[in-house]
Amino acid sequence: MASSSPKNPALRCAIYTRKSTEHGLELEFNSLDAQREACEAYIKSQASLGWKVLPQPYDDPAFSGGNLERPALKKLLKDIEAGKVDVVVVYKIDRLTRSLADFAKLVEAFDARSISFVAVTQQFNTTTSMGRLTLNVLLSFAQFERELSSERVRDKVAASRRKGKWTGGTVPLGYEARDKKLVINPTEAETVRTIFRRYIELQSFGRLVADLDKRGIVTKRRNTKVKKFNGGIPFTYGPLAHFLKNRIYVGETGHGGKWYPGEHKAIVDQKTFDKVQGLLKSGIHKRMIKRSESGALLMGKLFDDRGNAMSPSFSSKNGARYRFYVSSAILRGRKAEAGSVARVSATNTEQRLINALRQRLKIDQAVMDADVIGSYVARADLSSRAVKISTTPAAKIRSNQLSIPWQVCQPSSATIIEANSECQPSAKLVQAIVRAHAWLRDLQSDKFDTVEALAASVELHPKLVRQELRHAFLAPAVTKAILTGGQPSALSLARIPKTLPLTWLEQCRALGF
Incomplete structure (x- = not known):
């Protein structure tokens, strides 16, 4: 009696x-349906080998083949991992x-689970070297296309x-996209003009943010599938700065850093826009000067x-200047988002940490x-x-963490760091001079043979020690002035050139004496 041939094991496709x-995609029978129908027909033709279609669809509508960031593909790879x-x-x-590099990753994932790969309109066998070569050639042309x-x-x-044509993208506040063109939205356009006008009047991002909050003015509202892009949120500094610099509002379109006359109508007149740009540049310059002269050692740290950064700030009263660190939430006009400590004395904080x-x-x-x-x-x-404190590797401690007990001082107890600056010495300049003379004395007394040996003893780079x-x-006159506080107000460590003039007279001139 003849024995029946063994059945092929079922292969889940x-x-x-x-x-x-x-x-x-809106058609009743679209490209995805056509692809699936062709694949199902091919699988049926292999039924004698045990091939069987899985009911789970893996469809990625409107997704590029240039990367692997596709939901259905990720689901497929997850199911492959699950066997x-x-x-x-x-x-x-x-x-x-359509990417050779991405295909190499997919093939590696398939091979790890012994997964077969079939393209129904392109016959090849990936188990042979010639088949893999054919596949790579086809993919090269797909990537080229x-x-x-x-x-x-x-x-x-x-x-x-x-x-000057609108080619799509995020529609800015004040406009609507109709027939592939930007058209003014009258209500939003008035909001745009209000923001520009109020910035000219207030000349401060902090005051402007508070003013917009009071008026209930928010970013443009949109209807998108992703909630975080729906807008309708209060303005903060970054979006507000981008908004005020956007040349779309004077009727221009941009590409590659250049701007061209646009087909859409302007919302803001050129005179108002130019005045705002002038104020923005002036504000940036002032903030850079304040930051560079603030001497804030913990800036950015x-x-x-x-989690809000504490930014350097200062106030002046009766000829005295007080330094602070202020939570950026406060500076953005978001007081409710600030931490338990929103404002501290800068000098006090720095010295506590340093000590x-x-x-x-x-x-x-x-x-x-x-x-x-x-x-x-x-x-x-x-x-x-x-x-x-999270320390750097240079600290050489096991956990890279230090905790210092802290009791917040009231803002009124901030240390005066500049009062009658004509007679107050700069602590940084004095410290630099004292240290340099101490190092020079050590070198002259042969305590250290070389600058490298001195640098090693203080754990600094030799280049920094030499500087x-x-x-x-x-010059003696310069040193005396610094020690007694008689140096020019603009003089700081950063403004002392790395290569000093040879004569003392030229030094005095270079340093503003």
């Missing part, structure tokens, strides 16, 4: 389909990907922008306990305060009870 654009798929079937290779199409689109967009670091890390007193912060502090988080030694060779 996952059909993957993709379409690059939304065009035609739910034996064969991946596509209409053409470029439906899976994608890149060629991208270049054509970029060239078309550039040409359209030069002609200090945060409150809600604690010197004590715990055994740092030489010759190392300047700025170098202590710069070399050993990566980040400092301030709360009402402690300062948590700092120049402060020991300042």
